[in-house]
Amino acid sequence: MYSDDTMGLGHRRRNLLIAQTLAHSLVQLVTLIITGVGEAGTFVRPPGVDWLALPALRKDLDGQYDSRSLPVSLQELITLRARVIRAALEAFEPDVLIVDNEPRGAVGELDPTLAYLRTRGRTRCVLGMREVLDDPIAVHREWSQAANEDAIRKYYDRVWVYGDPAVYDPVREYHFSPDVAAKVRYTGYLDQRTRLTFIETEGSDPLAALSLPPGQLVLCCVGGGEDGDRLAEAFAAAQLPPQTNGVLLMGPFMPREVQQRLRQRAATQPRLRVLEFVREPALLLQQADRVIAMGGYNTVCEILSFEKH
Structure with missing residues (x-):
């Protein structure tokens, strides 16, 4: 391939x-x-x-x-x-x-x-x-x-x-x-849900390691991150509804200075977590109550597969 x-x-x-x-x-x-x-x-x-x-x-x-x-x-x-x-x-x-x-x-x-x-x-x-x-x-x-x-x-x-x-x-x-x-x-x-079959034996749940308090989950995805800095920073600065957690996937190609700003902001917000990269984000997507994304073709297909909005 x-x-x-x-x-x-x-x-x-x-x-x-x-x-x-x-x-x-x-x-x-x-x-x-x-x-x-x-x-x-x-x-x-x-x-x-x-x-x-x-x-x-x-x-x-x-x-x-x-x-x-x-x-x-x-x-x-x-x-x-x-x-x-x-x-x-x-x-x-x-x-x-x-x-x-x-x-x-x-x-x-x-x-x-x-x-x-x-x-x-x-x-x-x-x-x-x-x-x-x-x-x-x-x-x-x-x-x-x-x-x-x-x-x-x-x-x-x-x-x-x-x-x-x-x-x-x-x-x-x-x-x-x-x-x-x-x-x-x-x-x-x-069908992107097929990924869950492989995760059960080959991967681990990235959400469990974040130690988030109870509440709903809003996931923000910006693909590789090279052009997602504005959305990522807007999400990190947004006031989420009460009892709602936010997880931001920055992407490995996001500029380092932007990643640093996002980590600094997350350090002051107990319900916000930022991740540069996860091996398989399908479990995060499956567990999210809401998804905010750049709207790239493959991301949209994944969101539709998991029936998210």
């Missing part, structure tokens, strides 16, 4: 849910997840699943890429990542490669690997994507510039859409060409 993971944590969580589900199926599978999130090794993972973390990319709100950590140019970083990906898959020899969201990977970094796998002829390639990508005009512009449909024609055997065409049909809305549309299969929405 591959995900560029250049912004937020939603793509990584979706890939992990798929890997967890496959690992607990009747089929004996070994799964390698290639990810751009260095913190991936701390997430809950079942036996037979492991991570390969790439040097991290960052995507800003304008859609521009640069290096998250290494002091190198974008081209140098993409070249490095592309070589790591190809070397890993040459050694791993997968039967199936599931690529998340970007048909050619970030900045085309998958091109050499996809060409190699197609020439080798053993690996079936699947593109997995959510059904709502963006405004149709923006999708048409971005996909045309990236030659994404050409990549799907050349390299992919199937396109899995994690959604329901009765709700939103990307084939119709984005005017996929007939040959690309013929590869599309709809999986339905991924």
Whole structure:
């Protein structure tokens, strides 16, 4: 499995849910997840699943890429990542490669690997994507510039859409060409409640360690945290209803100075807790009475799965 993971944590969580589900199926599978999130090794993972973390990319709100950590140019970083990906898959020899969201990977970094796998002829390639990508005009512009449909024609055997065409049909809305549309299969929405099955044996309840007083729970989630500082600080400053506890998940990419301010505020409020990161936040989400979030696609899917509001 591959995900560029250049912004937020939603793509990584979706890939992990798929890997967890496959690992607990009747089929004996070994799964390698290639990810751009260095913190991936701390997430809950079942036996037979492991991570390969790439040097991290960052995507800003304008859609521009640069290096998250290494002091190198974008081209140098993409070249490095592309070589790591190809070397890993040459050694791993997968039967199936599931690529998340970007048909050619970030900045085309998958091109050499996809060409190699197609020439080798053993690996079936699947593109997995959510059904709502963006405004149709923006999708048409971005996909045309990236030659994404050409990549799907050349390299992919199937396109899995994690959604329901009765709700939103990307084939119709984005005017996929007939040959690309013929590869599309709809999986339905991924049920995030499945995570609880894996948590029971692989993880622990992060809420129990917070020593909160009795009361209702309001959970604030800001994804990876890189663009969630305003919501996080507004939540921390808000006066919650009586007998109500607040838990704020800051995200590993929130600027350190913002994290420090939030921790200082929480230290003065007995019913507020701030967490930078939890291995599996599904239990927090399940136990929350109310959820306040950035409204990213995958977060919304999780909130709906747990029937929160």
